[in-house]
Amino acid sequence: MIKLLTGSRRTLWMAAAACMLGSFTIYANVGLLAASAWLISAAALHPPVAELSVAIVGVRFFGLMRAVCRYLERYVSHDVTFRLLADIRGWLYTQLEPLAPAGLMAFNKGDIFSRLVADVETLKFFYLRAVFPVLIAVVTAAGTVAFLAWLAPPLAWPVAGAFIAAGCVIPVVLGRLGQTTGRKVIEARAMLNGALADSIEGLTELAAFGQAKTQAVKVTALNSRLINRQKQANAVMAMADALGTLGMNITVIAVIALAAPLVGSGTLAGVYLAVAALAVQASFEAILPLPAVIYYWQESKAALERIKDISRQPVIAQLSGTKEILPGAVHLAAHNLSFAYQPGLPSALSGITFNLPQGKKLAIVGASGAGKSTLAGLILRFWDYSQGALLLNGDDIRNYAPAAVRRAISVVSQDTYLFNATIRDNILLAKPDAAETELKAAIAGAMLGEFIDKLPQGLKTMTGQNGLALSGGERQRIALARALLKTAPVWLLDEPTAGLDAYAESIVMENVLQAAGSCSVILITHRLIGLEAMDEILVIEGGKIAEQGSLAELLAQKGVFYQMWGLQQDLLNTT
Numbered sequence: 001m002i003k004l005l006t007g008s009r010r011t012l013w014m015a016a017a018a019c020m021l022g023s024f025t026i027y028a029n030v031g032l033l034a035a036s037a038w039l040i041s042a043a044a045l046h047p048p049v050a051e052l053s054v055a056i057v058g059v060r061f062f063g064l065m066r067a068v069c070r071y072l073e074r075y076v077s078h079d080v081t082f083r084l085l086a087d088i089r090g091w092l093y094t095q096l097e098p099l100a101p102a103g104l105m106a107f108n109k110g111d112i113f114s115r116l117v118a119d120v121e122t123l124k125f126f127y128l129r130a131v132f133p134v135l136i137a138v139v140t141a142a143g144t145v146a147f148l149a150w151l152a153p154p155l156a157w158p159v160a161g162a163f164i165a166a167g168c169v170i171p172v173v174l175g176r177l178g179q180t181t182g183r184k185v186i187e188a189r190a191m192l193n194g195a196l197a198d199s200i201e202g203l204t205e206l207a208a209f210g211q212a213k214t215q216a217v218k219v220t221a222l223n224s225r226l227i228n229r230q231k232q233a234n235a236v237m238a239m240a241d242a243l244g245t246l247g248m249n250i251t252v253i254a255v256i257a258l259a260a261p262l263v264g265s266g267t268l269a270g271v272y273l274a275v276a277a278l279a280v281q282a283s284f285e286a287i288l289p290l291p292a293v294i295y296y297w298q299e300s301k302a303a304l305e306r307i308k309d310i311s312r313q314p315v316i317a318q319l320s321g322t323k324e325i326l327p328g329a330v331h332l333a334a335h336n337l338s339f340a341y342q343p344g345l346p347s348a349l350s351g352i353t354f355n356l357p358q359g360k361k362l363a364i365v366g367a368s369g370a371g372k373s374t375l376a377g378l379i380l381r382f383w384d385y386s387q388g389a390l391l392l393n394g395d396d397i398r399n400y401a402p403a404a405v406r407r408a409i410s411v412v413s414q415d416t417y418l419f420n421a422t423i424r425d426n427i428l429l430a431k432p433d434a435a436e437t438e439l440k441a442a443i444a445g446a447m448l449g450e451f452i453d454k455l456p457q458g459l460k461t462m463t464g465q466n467g468l469a470l471s472g473g474e475r476q477r478i479a480l481a482r483a484l485l486k487t488a489p490v491w492l493l494d495e496p497t498a499g500l501d502a503y504a505e506s507i508v509m510e511n512v513l514q515a516a517g518s519c520s521v522i523l524i525t526h527r528l529i530g531l532e533a534m535d536e537i538l539v540i541e542g543g544k545i546a547e548q549g550s551l552a553e554l555l556a557q558k559g560v561f562y563q564m565w566g567l568q569q570d571l572l573n574t575t
């Protein structure tokens with residue numbers, strides 16, 4: 001994580017340059033005020049103009065230097081900060097990706113967005129308001145004290161003491177007072193984001209069940225809570241500002257009080273009295289942001305913790321295989337496979353055994369909740385099993401990289417996600433470089449052609465967020481077209497015809513099974529369509545195999561499957 005926050009060697013150099021430029025900006029202010037003070041004091045004594053010329057040039061020089069350094073400092077410090085934030089976002093996304101879906105169950109969508117956007121955004125203050133100000137203050141304070149030690153040594157130590165009091169004591173005291181303020185703001189913001197995301201996702205349900213107002217009350221309460229916490233944080237910051245300014249004014253008065261006797265005794269020339277006072281006042285520009293550093297530090301620490309939570313998900317360690325799948329046949333087999341979603345929960349699957357050499361067609365049927373999708377999740381390495389064995393080409397599937405396993409499997413799931421893009425782009429997701437003929441064949445195989453032809457913009461029609469501009473059946477057919485386009489040796493079809501009417505269902509199944517050719521097929525369904533083309537059927541009940549065999553064998557057994565089949569035939573006859 002430290003590596004992530006410090007970035008590359010280049011970023012470190014850029015951060016150092018930003019701090020140098022920040023210090024030069026304040027030095028320029030010190031120089032500007034000191035030269036002006038000297039100029040005004042000396043001019044009051046009516047010296048020849050030539051004696052003032054160096055100070056006049058100094059005022060011009062420091063004035064220009066301050067503007068240029070401030071611009072460059074802002075440019076470099078923001079550039080380095082935004083580069084680091086971009087790196088952190090990229091890193092966080094790479095952490096999130098392998099977590100889906102198992103590891104993300106601990107977070108709601110709004111919370112994930114909050115971590116990815118708001119928490120990462122918060123970290124910009126870590127650099128701009130917590131790290132850079134401290135470094136700039138140290139450099140500037142040291143320079144000012146050294147200047148005073150040269151100009152009027154008795155002023156150096158008291159000013160150094162004032163810098164320490166204003167820059168260290170006030171922040172530490174305020175930090176203790178508002179110890180958890182930063183963290184509380186982050187927590188309240190995350191809760192509000194979570195509730196907002198939930199409300200937007202479930203807008204239709206809330207409206208349909210008349211719960212929109214109740215949800216609005218909940219969101220408003222969370223919003224008020226965030227505002228209150230921000231108010232507390234603002235109070236701490238305002239106190240920090242006020243105390244800093246008070247410290248600066250007291251120090252300037254103290255400098256004048258200490259310097260006046262030095263002028264009286266002739267130790268310090270009178271024209272330098274205002275120089276010392278204004279130089280100290282100008283250098284406080286570096287000290288004033290310090291009291292707020294503790295707050296930004298706390299806030300960044302809380303945001304960082306929340307970001308790190310993602311990479312600490314145990315599933316990352318579990319789903320850790322690295323082996324690649326060699327091109328060619330893929331042989332899947334399970335022996336006594338058992339799995340529970342969490343320790344303590346009843347097993348979602350137990351004692352599952354099957355054999356799927358390349359080209360075999362296997363159907364997994366069972367009632368809702370039997371464990372069919374769980375088995376699909378294990379095959380896709382979304383979860384890892386705890387007992388038994390799931391083998392890919394004779395080796396434990398857990399040894400293979402999850403991405404390699406998923407590349408070898410073409411999936412149509414019950415809830416395929418469609419991106420807010422065109423139908424064409426959504427289908428091409430499976431194979432971005434597919435030829436036009438391949439795309440057309442996939443569209444025809446999924447029975448999408450007629451539907452697309454009727455659309456004024458055809459394949460260029462936008463699907464809307466998660467395909468909301470389409471019907472459930474249309475969405476499912478796009479998902480099928482995607483799967484048909486992907487050239488993978490194994491097809492995993494989880495309720496592929498959900499949302500289609502009985503006629504379209506049987507034609508689509510016929511097309512899909514024909515297109516599968518020599519690919520292995522795992523067809524998960526509770527609707528017994530297309531089973532005639534299957535080599536073997538696994539009937540699952542309560543996570544266990546109830547029956548197993550070909551269609552003819554299962555019908556001959558006259559068991560559970562026979563009853564399901566009978567019911568299905570009755571239903572089809574009536575529709």
Ligand SMILES: Nc1ncnc2c1ncn2[C@@H]1O[C@H](COP(=O)(O)OP(=O)(O)OP(=O)(O)O)[C@@H](O)[C@H]1O
Pocket residue numbers: 105341342348366367368369370371372373374375526
């Ligand atoms: N993420 C999860 N955490 C805990 N339990 C789960 C989770 N997902 C599913 N289950 C449970 O595991 C069991 C099997 O669920 P699964 O989704 O595999 O059933 P299914 O046969 O695919 O059902 P359907 O046909 O309705 O999709 C169910 O009892 C379900 O409640």
